Amino acid sequence: MTDDTREPTNSELLSAGESQLVDYKRNSGGVSMDDFVAFANTETGGYILVGIDEAEDDTGKQIGVPVGSRIDDGVIVGLQNKALECIPPVAASISTEVIDGISFIRIRVVPGANKPYSTRKGVYCLRDGRRNRPLLPNELLEIFLENEVGVFQSRFRESTQSIIENMSEMERSLSATIDNMTSQLMLSDMTLDDTESLLQALNAGVRQLRIPVERTAERVRHIYLVDQRSDPIDARLKEQLVKEIHEYLRGNPETAERLSSAENFSMQVAAKYSSNFSVDELTAICSEAVRNFSTITEE
Incomplete structure (x- = not known):
């Protein structure tokens, strides 16, 4: 009927008959929310022509014939409300058209950006050929999943852009710190006081670098938290902690034997673990590691 670069003409919509793209209505009362929802849930949208009857041409092909329809502010507002509800x-978009002196209404339903669409009663429809049909459960699920993926990708792009900006800030800060270090190290008459001053400057630089690093790490963790995904950093730390516990138990078999039969025990772990996991989480990880080690040993 048309290409993707222009809107079809009224003559084209009438001569093509009802289809995936167009539906005829004798009067405005025949237009329902189902019609708006069905077209909005497609990839192309569609057209509803009000004041058009179905007929057949000389070859028996279905066409649309203008018969006219009442057109006033009340009719237009009523149609707009159905779409908005x-x-x-x-x-x-709703417009008034005229062919051979007969007025009718042309409604362009835009393909929806927030699929799936439903009526106020919760009915999900889809335009399928010349008719509207209910969306099947698997079709609804597919649409919901596609939307979630799109939302995640959009949110991820925004978050990664912030991370890139933070990394650039870190790079500039690091470069400035290195330049400052180089300038001070080039002083040949450096005294003990100068050395102490340099160390203080280096410590201050390191503290400044930690701020953007911690902000970046927090943003990454927030991405996984919002999207309810497991944090790969924590997963790697957990795997590393379990590995270290197993290595320690292999080198200390007597301790391993005592722990395997103990109901309660305590372990001291490195700061990098205690800063990432709570006490309860560390207790669970250590207990699981000991149980797994006992199972591996028995095998």
């Missing part, structure tokens, strides 16, 4: 609201 869909969930979420459907975008539609």
Whole structure:
């Protein structure tokens, strides 16, 4: 009927008959929320022509014939309300057209950006050929999943852009610190006081670098928390902690034997673990590591 670069003409919509793209209505009362929802849930959207009857041409092909329809502010507002009362609201443009002196209404339903759309009663429809049909459960699930993926990708792009900016800030800060260190190290008459001053400057530089690093790490963790995904950093730390416990138990078999039969025990772990896991989480990881080690040993 048309290409993707222009809107179809009224003549094209009438001569093509009802299809995936167009639906005819005798009057405005025949237009329902189902019609708006069905077209909005497609990739192309569609057209509803009000004041058009179905007929056949000389070859028996279905066409649309203008018969006219009542057109006033009340009719137009009523059609707009039907589109806006869909969930979420459907975008539609409504215009008055005239062919051979007969007026009718042309409604352009835009393909929705927030699929799936439903009526106020929770009915999900899809335009399928010349008719509207209910969306099947698997089709609904696919649409929901596609939307979630799109939301995650958008959020991830925004977050990664912030991370890139933070990394650039870290790079500039590091470069400035190195330049400052180089300038001070080039002083040949450095005294003990100068050395102490340099060390203080280095410590201050390191503290400044820790701030953007911690902010970046926090942003990465927030991404995984919001999207309910496991944090790969914590997963690697847990794996490393379990490995270290197993290595220690292999070198201390007597301790391993005592722990395997003990109901309660305590372990001292490195600061990098205690700063990433709570006490309860560390207790669970250590207990699991000891149990796994006992199982491996028995095998």
